Amino acid sequence: MMLDTNKIIFTGPVGSGKTTAIGAISDTPPVGTDVSCSDESAQIKDTTTVAMDYSYISLEDGTRIHLYGTPGQDRFDFMWNILSKNGIGLVLLVNNDHPEPVIQLDHYLDAFSDFIQETGVVIGVTRSGISDQAYIEDYQKRLSERDQIFPVFEIDARNSDDVKILVHALLAILQN
Amino acid sequence: MQLLSEVITQLSTQSETSAEEVSGLINRELTEILDQMMLKNEDITSAIISSLDGIAWAERLEKGFDQHRFAAMSSALLALSDNLCKEATTGETQNVLLEGSNGRIYVMHAGSNLVLTVFVRDGANLGITLAYAKQATSAIASMTI
Numbered sequence: 001m002m003l004d005t006n007k008i009i010f011t012g013p014v015g016s017g018k019t020t021a022i023g024a025i026s027d028t029p030p031v032g033t034d035v036s037c038s039d040e041s042a043q044i045k046d047t048t049t050v051a052m053d054y055s056y057i058s059l060e061d062g063t064r065i066h067l068y069g070t071p072g073q074d075r076f077d078f079m080w081n082i083l084s085k086n087g088i089g090l091v092l093l094v095n096n097d098h099p100e101p102v103i104q105l106d107h108y109l110d111a112f113s114d115f116i117q118e119t120g121v122v123i124g125v126t127r128s129g130i131s132d133q134a135y136i137e138d139y140q141k142r143l144s145e146r147d148q149i150f151p152v153f154e155i156d157a158r159n160s161d162d163v164k165i166l167v168h169a170l171l172a173i174l175q176n
Numbered sequence: 177m178q179l180l181s182e183v184i185t186q187l188s189t190q191s192e193t194s195a196e197e198v199s200g201l202i203n204r205e206l207t208e209i210l211d212q213m214m215l216k217n218e219d220i221t222s223a224i225i226s227s228l229d230g231i232a233w234a235e236r237l238e239k240g241f242d243q244h245r246f247a248a249m250s251s252a253l254l255a256l257s258d259n260l261c262k263e264a265t266t267g268e269t270q271n272v273l274l275e276g277s278n279g280r281i282y283v284m285h286a287g288s289n290l291v292l293t294v295f296v297r298d299g300a301n302l303g304i305t306l307a308y309a310k311q312a313t314s315a316i317a318s319m320t321i
Contacts (some may be wrong), residue, residue, distance in 0.1 A: 032259075035229050035251065035255060036227040038229050050228070050251045051253070073248075076252060081283055
């Protein structure tokens with residue numbers, strides 16, 4: 001068994017499903033820091049994470065993976081650094097229903113570029129059934145323009161199997 | 177006349193012009209509360225009032241302090257403290273006290289949807305400065321617009 005310090009960070013813009021995804025796969029009720037929205041995100045949801053979400057899952061071999069979710073808004077970017085310290089990888093969720101989802105992808109890949117370089121990232125596209133803002137190919141195209149190859153999955157953040165695929169894909173990348 | 181917390185909750189449903197007008201009024205009233213608190217106690221060197229989700233509403237900060245970052249950090253800190261208190265069955269967070277080597281910072285709830293963060297000079301009396309901060313939170317909680 002690996003040392004019990006396996007920490008994965010979930011990040012992405014407001015409304016991309018970070019809190020939901022962690023809740024969907026965790027073994028225990030997550031620690032959340034949701035409060036009512038008073039900014040423009042109130043238009044898409046009622047509450048928002050202001051510090052972090054935390055929970056863990058146990059893999060089949062008993063390895064415990066700690067899950068940390070960041071706040072989405074840029075004003076909480078100090079939490080991004082705090083939470084990603086000693087992390088082993090990043091799950092980046094992108095809300096496909098956002099007017100410019102590919103730009104959001106860029107934004108978070110840039111913000112976490114050092115961390116991604118040291119570890120690894122998988123991308124989960126959420127809310128993809130709602131609108132046709134972008135397709136998986138658009139994200140892959142953008143990644144190839146950036147000279148980056150990362151796995152991109154279409155997922156439902158409420159579905160634990162979907163979220164587990166992201167986590168397992170990330171762990172697979174990290175083995176290489 | 178309505179309680180400030182109710183006015184803030186309803187703000188997002190108002191038209192932009194009217195929301196801006198009300199926000200300006202709230203900012204002036206809250207700044208007045210900060211001024212009163214700092215006038216009564218000179219050991220309080222800076223203060224900011226922000227929303228639970230980290231938006232600055234009023235500030236009397238030292239030059240060089242970034243109100244947007246301080247508002248976000250205050251809300252994150254208070255949200256975590258609320259959780260820790262709850263999980264440890266310690267009850268509701270009364271205040272978060274940070275002891276730095278050059279002074280102290282108090283973070284506390286002010287009414288149901290605002291946060292007061294107060295910066296206190298090194299060596300100041302803890303009880304007295306805390307009492308003035310508490311007085312300000314009561315004023316904010318009972319403020320009507």
